[in-house]
Amino acid sequence: MLKQRTLKSLTRAVGVGLHSGQRVELTLRPAQPDTGIVFRRVDLPEPVDIPISALAVTDTRLASTISAGGAKVHTVEHLMSACAGLGVDNLYVDITAEEVPILDGSAASFVFLLQSAGIEPQNAPRRFIRLTKPVEVREGEGASEKWARLEPYHGYKLSFEIDFDHPAVDATGQRVVFDMSTDSYSKDIARARTFGFTKDVEMMRANGLALGGGLDNAIVMDDYKVLNAEGLRYDDEFVKHKILDAMGDLYLVGKPMLASYSARRSGHALNNKLLRELLSRTDAWEVVTFEDEKQAPRGFAQLARAW
Numbered sequence: 425m426l427k428q429r430t431l432k433s434l435t436r437a438v439g440v441g442l443h444s445g446q447r448v449e450l451t452l453r454p455a456q457p458d459t460g461i462v463f464r465r466v467d468l469p470e471p472v473d474i475p476i477s478a479l480a481v482t483d484t485r486l487a488s489t490i491s492a493g494g495a496k497v498h499t500v501e502h503l504m505s506a507c508a509g510l511g512v513d514n515l516y517v518d519i520t521a522e523e524v525p526i527l528d529g530s531a532a533s534f535v536f537l538l539q540s541a542g543i544e545p546q547n548a549p550r551r552f553i554r555l556t557k558p559v560e561v562r563e564g565e566g567a568s569e570k571w572a573r574l575e576p577y578h579g580y581k582l583s584f585e586i587d588f589d590h591p592a593v594d595a596t597g598q599r600v601v602f603d604m605s606t607d608s609y610s611k612d613i614a615r616a617r618t619f620g621f622t623k624d625v626e627m628m629r630a631n632g633l634a635l636g637g638g639l640d641n642a643i644v645m646d647d648y649k650v651l652n653a654e655g656l657r658y659d660d661e662f663v664k665h666k667i668l669d670a671m672g673d674l675y676l677v678g679k680p681m682l683a684s685y686s687a688r689r690s691g692h693a694l695n696n697k698l699l700r701e702l703l704s705r706t707d708a709w710e711v712v713t714f715e716d717e718k719q720a721p722r723g724f725a726q727l728a729r730a731w
């Protein structure tokens with residue numbers, strides 16, 4: 425049987441929120457089968473649980489925010505991406521502020537945390553959402569058109585295309601395909617950092633945003649070039665970060681998917697719109713388990729070792 429997975433032991437991290445600049449402590453704890461991923465605001469007078477779901481996403485401007493019971497958590501996508509990439513199904517995320525720490529701006533620190541706590545199989549079948557028909561969302565027209573699509577696929581594959589019209593971004597690869605069965609999430613995707621432009625950062629700061637952002641947790645560009653002295657971590661780091669974000673955004677549906685995702689110029693808002701469209705199209709998917717691991721897509725039974 426292809427099993428659900430959680431952590432072997434708890435693990436902690438301390439950092440600052442990208443937008444709030446606030447210090448925040450994160451504790452990742454093992455959870456029982458079928459718990460899913462649950463964020464818990466432990467700083468409130470009464471702790472509030474916020475289970476992930478596509479419908480719990482209440483704000484997608486800059487980052488993905490989830491809410492429940494009057495409480496919220498911003499910027500969940502990089503931690504969610506690491507959970508998707510490493511195949512973690514059940515987890516409590518205790519958090520002491522309303523934003524997940526940005527750490528180094530990628531998912532690499534979360535991958536390190538999850539791997540050092542250890543990942544443990546549980547005695548319950550892993551449930552996948554398997555696409556049986558394509559589902560698509562679109563916005564805008566012409567050069568500014570954005571779209572995101574899910575199609576049937578025996579595995580999990582993402583392909584993303586960006587188009588920023590910026591010399592530093594245009595000089596890099598702007599299209600990437602990542603396949604869970606053949607590529608390595610922790611090596612190929614997890615290290616890609618978030619990115620921003622100095623002119624936007626100035627405007628965001630004036631509005632009380634990006635207060636925790638800087639050269640140690642983002643790729644920062646002026647009108648012409650990358651300002652980080654160390655340069656890029658991958659030749660195509662920008663579009664790889666968009667794949668990282670998409671994996672996190674899509675994992676908010678609460679189950680891993682068997683699908684091929686493709687997108688052009690998508691972001692947190694359109695990714696969530698795609699999930700909502702998927703959930704409303706109950707004819708386009710089914711939930712499946714694998715009693716025989718050999719029936720699962722290649723590499724899915726060996727997640728921990730392969731990734």
Ligand SMILES: [Zn+2]
Pocket residue numbers: 501502618665669
């Ligand atoms: Zn991101």
